[in-house]
Amino acid sequence: MRLHWHRRDLRVADNRALAAAAEGEVLPVFVFDPTVLDHAGPARVAFLLDSLDALREDYRDRGGGLVVAHGDPAEELPRLADEHGAEAVFWNHDYTGLARERDRRVESALDDADIDHETFHDAVHHEPGAITTNDGDPYAVFSYFGKKWLDREKESSYPPPNGDALRAGDDDLPTSDDLGFDEPDATLPEAGTEAARDRLDSFCEAAIGEYETEREYPARAGTSRLSQDLKYGTIGIREVSERVAEAADRADGDDVRESIETYREELAWREFYTQVLRYNPEVVTENYSSYENPIEWRESDDDLDAWKDGETGYPIVDAGMRQLHEEAYIHNRVRMIVAAFLTKDLLLDWRAGYDHFRELLVDHDTANDNGGWQWAASTGTDAQPYFRVFNPMTQGERYDPDAEYIKTYVPELDDVDPDDIHSWHELSEDERADVAPDYPDPICDHGERREEAIAMFERARGDE
Numbered sequence: 494m495r496l497h498w499h500r501r502d503l504r505v506a507d508n509r510a511l512a513a514a515a516e517g518e519v520l521p522v523f524v525f526d527p528t529v530l531d532h533a534g535p536a537r538v539a540f541l542l543d544s545l546d547a548l549r550e551d552y553r554d555r556g557g558g559l560v561v562a563h564g565d566p567a568e569e570l571p572r573l574a575d576e577h578g579a580e581a582v583f584w585n586h587d588y589t590g591l592a593r594e595r596d597r598r599v600e601s602a603l604d605d606a607d608i609d610h611e612t613f614h615d616a617v618h619h620e621p622g623a624i625t626t627n628d629g630d631p632y633a634v635f636s637y638f639g640k641k642w643l644d645r646e647k648e649s650s651y652p653p654p655n656g657d658a659l660r661a662g663d664d665d666l667p668t669s670d671d672l673g674f675d676e677p678d679a680t681l682p683e684a685g686t687e688a689a690r691d692r693l694d695s696f697c698e699a700a701i702g703e704y705e706t707e708r709e710y711p712a713r714a715g716t717s718r719l720s721q722d723l724k725y726g727t728i729g730i731r732e733v734s735e736r737v738a739e740a741a742d743r744a745d746g747d748d749v750r751e752s753i754e755t756y757r758e759e760l761a762w763r764e765f766y767t768q769v770l771r772y773n774p775e776v777v778t779e780n781y782s783s784y785e786n787p788i789e790w791r792e793s794d795d796d797l798d799a800w801k802d803g804e805t806g807y808p809i810v811d812a813g814m815r816q817l818h819e820e821a822y823i824h825n826r827v828r829m830i831v832a833a834f835l836t837k838d839l840l841l842d843w844r845a846g847y848d849h850f851r852e853l854l855v856d857h858d859t860a861n862d863n864g865g866w867q868w869a870a871s872t873g874t875d876a877q878p879y880f881r882v883f884n885p886m887t888q889g890e891r892y893d894p895d896a897e898y899i900k901t902y903v904p905e906l907d908d909v910d911p912d913d914i915h916s917w918h919e920l921s922e923d924e925r926a927d928v929a930p931d932y933p934d935p936i937c938d939h940g941e942r943r944e945e946a947i948a949m950f951e952r953a954r955g956d957e
């Protein structure tokens with residue numbers, strides 16, 4: 494009998510290690526690891542618990558169940574194997590530095606206990622190290638990686654285990670409170686494979702065909718909303734790609750085909766950042782690209798708090814930060830805008846923004862979050878050039894012209910004309926007080942800060 498150790502693969506279908514373990518008899522287990530929980534926030538804990546509940550239900554429907562333990566996996570897995578008479582433990586790779594270090598400890602504890610272990614690559618189509626330069630090095634820029642990723646054949650999805658392979662074992666799941674977390678303030682998406690499949694199917698039926706253009710507009714439902722599912726593995730990447738390929742087969746017209754290819758490219762970005770993190774675990778706290786001199790980030794708790802609270806007086810920024818509080822999610826275009834604002838307008842260190850996202854995002858993924866932040870801060874792999882600074886007002890005007898997104902999250906601006914919203918920084922204090930007395934004045938002058946940001950990077954580059 495084998496144990497399957499679930500981690501970021503909270504599903505029964507299209508799960509490589511589980512499919513392999515289920516060639517014999519298998520007992521699925523999940524271990525609440527205090528070290529992992531130390532890095533989590535209430536939204537992610539709640540989504541994790543809901544996903545585990547859905548997973549347990551999927552096992553029960555097949556005549557199985559889920560065993561739950563708490564503690565250091567290097568102690569718990571040998572103990573569970575011994576208790577249930579398992580001769581091996583199977584699991585899927587996780588590529589963060591923390592997870593790899595933990596897995597090495599688990600492997601050595603299992604070796605000491607004379608228990609076999611087998612691990613599989615599963616979370617991405619092409620494992621870090623599979624797509625390299627001609628010299629065999631990991632790519633440091635996306636374009637070549639992305640092209641090879643798009644061209645390379647994709648593996649098919651794996652079937653779920655047969656009911657007769659599953660050993661029954663059923664434990665209670667803890668509550669957020671039991672794990673030391675508050676219930677989240679945010680409203681979260683439904684968890685579990687069925688909910689993820691519903692999101693994927695409805696996206697592939699229509700929106701994917703207009704993804705190329707619609708994905709840029711935060712007020713529209715133009716993206717797949719699968720990020721938390723891909724993070725927790727409530728749906729397998731091979732299954733996602735199969736639905737996307739079916740949509741491509743049905744595609745009518747070049748625009749639709751191009752949109753689908755753009756969507757596939759975003760999935761490739763996810764795998765690119767996974768390999769960046771796998772080969773550069775230090776990027777979690779360090780700049781990927783080094784400058785000649787340290788970047789002289791400002792320090793201001795007041796500005797950081799205004800950004801976190803969505804009180805900067807820059808409407809699209811505030812809408813994004815309030816969406817984060819309400820939904821534990823921000824639209825991609827707006828993630829770029831709020832991250833650029835923190836680093837290039839407030840001149841605050843990207844790490845403060847990353848920590849806040851990590852605490853609040855339901856889809857926080859170390860690789861993607863870090864990649865996104867370092868891109869915006871001009872410190873990453875394919876980083877935004879330091880002299881190309883997003884203008885939050887023109888971004889708002891271009892991507893939320895009717896201020897529909899802004900008004901959804903910033904009710905103080907409900908009755909304000911979109912033109913006034915998009916030129917909020919140009920209105921006089923009296924005009925602002927007249928049209929929206931409860932909404933703050935801009936906390937900084939974008940034009941001045943843009944110049945300061947460029948000068949800050951030039952000093953870091955040693956240009957001055």
Ligand code: FAD
Pocket residue numbers: 708716717718719720721723724759760762763766823824825826828829832850854856857858859861862863864865866869
């Ligand atoms: P879709 O547009 O439908 O994309 C499909 C999937 O592709 C996503 O679910 C995601 O897995 C992947 N993807 C899309 N865009 C990117 C990208 N730029 N980089 C890497 N993968 C991508 N994504 C996360 O999954 N977790 C994070 O913690 C995260 N933090 C970010 C922080 C910043 C500052 C920025 C600029 C981006 C961040 N992203 C993150 C990337 C992107 O914003 C989200 O993946 C996307 O908004 C999720 O919505 P969706 O599932 O509807 O995306």
